[in-house]
Amino acid sequence: MSVNILISYIILGFTLAAPIGPVNSARLDKGIKNGFWHAWIVGVGSMMADGIFMLLVYLGMVHFLGIPIVQIFLWLFGGFILIYSGFESIKNANTITLSYSRNKEPLYKCFLTGFILSITSPLSILFWLGIYGSVLAKTAQTNGTESLLIYSSMIFLGLTFWDLFVAALTTGFRKLLSAKSLIAISIFSGASLVVFGIYFGYQGIDALWG
Numbered sequence: 056m057s058v059n060i061l062i063s064y065i066i067l068g069f070t071l072a073a074p075i076g077p078v079n080s081a082r083l084d085k086g087i088k089n090g091f092w093h094a095w096i097v098g099v100g101s102m103m104a105d106g107i108f109m110l111l112v113y114l115g116m117v118h119f120l121g122i123p124i125v126q127i128f129l130w131l132f133g134g135f136i137l138i139y140s141g142f143e144s145i146k147n148a149n150t151i152t153l154s155y156s157r158n159k160e161p162l163y164k165c166f167l168t169g170f171i172l173s174i175t176s177p178l179s180i181l182f183w184l185g186i187y188g189s190v191l192a193k194t195a196q197t198n199g200t201e202s203l204l205i206y207s208s209m210i211f212l213g214l215t216f217w218d219l220f221v222a223a224l225t226t227g228f229r230k231l232l233s234a235k236s237l238i239a240i241s242i243f244s245g246a247s248l249v250v251f252g253i254y255f256g257y258q259g260i261d262a263l264w265g
Contacts, residue, residue: 064206068213069220077137077172077251078179079221084144084244085165086225093165094225098218100169105214107174108183109207123262126177130259133175137252140168144245177255 072079078101086094173179 061205061209064209065213065216068210068215069217070213072214072217077140077176077248078169080244080247080251081140081168081172082218082221083225084241084248085160085168086222087241087244088147089160089165091222091226093160093162095218095222096162096165097169098222100166100171101173102169102211102214102218104170104173104179105183106211108180109211112183113203113207127259127262129175129177129180130255130262133172133177134252134254134256134259136171136175137248137255139252140172141245141248141250141252144248145242147241177258 078097082094082097082101085097
């Protein structure tokens with residue numbers, strides 16, 4: 056097992072987490088409002104959900120997620136969570152200040168935000184079923200099944216590196232930007248959550264009545 060291959064799987068995990076979506080929008084919002092640890096904890100919650108998806112795919116327990124009523128529930132519930140989170144972010148945007156002495160949101164709420172956004176996101180489910188499932192199949196074909204757990208761990212390590220990177224990035228932005236800029240970014244990230252939520256809700260309604 057070469058080091059280069061292990062590094063490539065770490066990079067894969069890093070890039071898998073990078074696309075802008077509900078979780079990264081939430082990371083941005085929490086990091087700007089509260090700092091490094093809150094952004095990082097959102098990512099930890101998200102990674103716990105990702106780990107569950109990876110485990111389900113790894114164990115082959117993906118057929119349950121193919122049941123139409125389960126998919127409809129995930130679309131609708133995920134849409135509700137996103138819209139609620141987005142409006143909360145927009146409503147609380149004016150509370151942002153450049154002072155670190157303010158009352159910060161409890162870390163457990165940030166963890167739950169990341170976990171719920173990921174575990175209820177149909178896009179996350181389809182993403183891990185499609186991407187991670189194909190990665191497992193390719194790895195098993197190329198290197199055998201005995202190395203699947205190690206390579207999966209490297210992907211998860213890449214997710215961890217992305218979480219640390221975004222948490223540090225948002226903290227740096229917070230120190231560099233003005234209060235008005237921070238409020239604008241918070242409103243933008245909240246609005247993006249609402250847009251994702253509307254999309255999820257539409258997909259759920261369309262599947263329900265289609």
